[in-house]
Amino acid sequence: MPDHIEVILRTMFAFAILFGGARLLGKQTIAQMNIFDFIAAISLGSIAANLAFNTTLPFQHTTISFVSLVMIIYVISLLALRSRKIRGLMAGKPTLVIQNGKILEGNMKGMRYTLDYLNQQLREKDIFDISEVEFAMIETDGHMSVKKYPSFEKVTRKDLHLFMEAERYMPIEVIMDGKLIQKNIQENQLTEQWIEEELKKRQLSLKDIVYAVRSSNGSLYIDTYDDHIHSPIDQE
Known part of the structure; x- marks a missing residue:
């Protein structure tokens, strides 16, 4: 040969x-x-x-x-x-590098982990002031997990007592590349008739659709081949 x-x-x-x-x-x-x-x-x-x-x-x-x-x-x-x-033994264990706001130099030295890299990984977490950090841990795959002091945590809806109902549905893809995804439609008790009615409301046909998703609120998100954008902001 x-x-x-x-x-x-x-x-x-x-x-x-x-x-x-x-x-x-x-x-x-x-x-x-x-x-x-x-x-x-x-x-x-x-x-x-x-x-x-x-x-x-x-x-x-x-x-x-x-x-x-x-x-x-x-x-x-x-x-x-x-x-x-x-x-x-195989994966190793996570290592604390900041505890109660204090940098653990001994743990960092054991990992050959520098202050420059510590600051880089904090910046990747959108933290530019190390005084905001209560705990920081290097996981076994090398990425950093961070817990900020409560006063620096982002405000949530719960903090503001703005309660919302749980989302009704998990987003499900129903059309891709102009074709129905029958498996997703059947498993989620959807019907082709409902999809056709939604397309008719928008005066579209199946061949016009690149991508369609039944969103978490039950509506149908649709993206068409023709986006009607004549001057894209960034074009390859």
Whole structure:
């Protein structure tokens, strides 16, 4: 077999098993990653890359290595679901960096975490004055969770005694790319007749619709192919 054909076939196979492995291991692997997830991801990617183009490595050996690693990660994930100790060992534990408004230099030093980075992550939380912070914690995936002092918290409707009824519905997509999403319509006890009536009110047909959602208040939000915007503010 010519080398270029072999590389193409190996690449297709590598993509297929990498996709299958990611589906098996779940969404957490591709979300914000902790240390275990990071190591798992780069290891799987490295093996898949070698499988794709390194023709000097036996095909079956690389495949066995990939499948074995997927199974190891999968088994460890199952064990972590049942054991808090294993979760702590694999993912680590959150670390306080601010407690009662005081910066915990010892904890920061243990993580090699600088004041510059602390301030950067606070700014990403829209906090420019560190005196507003009562507690700040670095989670296992590296992002920061912050609790402000009560006097700096945002005012809510509850604080103002402005109570509202709970939303009646969860927003549901009913049309996408000019086609009805039958599964969503059936599962949420909607009817095509209701959708057709809503379209008629707006003098639209199904083929005119890019996207339509039954919103939380029961009305139908519709976006059409023709937006009637002649001078977009920002156009690619």
